[in-house]
Amino acid sequence: MIAVIIPAHNEARRLGRCLAAVKIAAREAEAAGHQVEILVVLDRCGDSSAAIARRHGVQTLEIDAQNVGQARRAGAARMLERGANWLACTDADSRVPPHWLLWQIACGADAVCGIVHVQRWQPWQNSQLRRLYRSRYQARDDHRHIHGANLGVCAIAYQRVGGFQPLAVHEDVQLINDLQASGAHIAWTAGHSVATDSRSDSRARGGFGDYLKELAEEQHATI
Structure with a gap:
């Protein structure tokens, strides 16, 4: 069984779009x-995220951690108990392509690291920032980007x-560092890109949103 694990902390604005895309891939x-099987891990949600997940007919797991590592770990544990042999991970503010799951399986690896792209650059309106980001991003096979929004792993290797x-x-x-140290086969593929949000109010400190902020500060300092 393929399990899709989606951590969510107050993601009512974006979760519906995420689940609609995941269900197409499923x-x-x-x-x-x-x-x-699709699981949304509701991590200390005080909004309507739970209701949205129920409306989409997916499984839910509630935890009280406000910690994305704990959320993914708890979700993986639940789905392993249900017999999952492949764990596919994305984020509640992201949208996977229709071939996402099939491509992960087709790679024939212990883990698959895919790429992401930004569809709508909001609130970032600076075209120079977008060029700086793209100049540093390797949107090609054999890249070395690791995104929780586009990650798959074999249950045994996990x-x-x-x-x-x-x-x-x-x-x-x-996780990927641990897998590499164990000798696992990692596929670094650009064959399936996940659309992610360029939000400035990122839920995980030090995540993608904060990376964009750092780029903006760097770009501003050079002006």
Whole structure:
């Protein structure tokens, strides 16, 4: 079974779009003979995220950590108990492509690291910032980017290294580092890019939103 794990902390504005995209990818995988289950890990949500998840007919797990590493770890544990042999991870503010799950499986690796792209550069309106970001991003095969929004891992390899660590940030990077140290085969692919949000109010400190802020500050300092 393929499990899709989506951590969410007060993501009512974006979760519906995320789930609509994930369900399309799930239907494509199911049409190819795979079983797919989707889990939203509701981490200290005080908004309508739970209601949105229920409306989309997906599974939910509530925790009280406000910690993305703990959320992914708890979600993975739940789905491993349900018999998952592949864990696919994305974020509640992201939208996966229709072939996302099939491409991960087709890579034939222990883990798959995909790329992301920004569809709508808001609130960032500075074209120089966008050029700076794109000049430093490797949107190609054999890149070395690690995104929790576009990550897949074999259950056996995941369990061998102890899974996601309960980190407030970079739990995805730690997992891949642990997998590499174990000798796991990592596929670094640009074959499936996930659309992610360029929001400035990122839920995880030190995450993608804060990276964009750092680039903006760097770009401003050079003016």
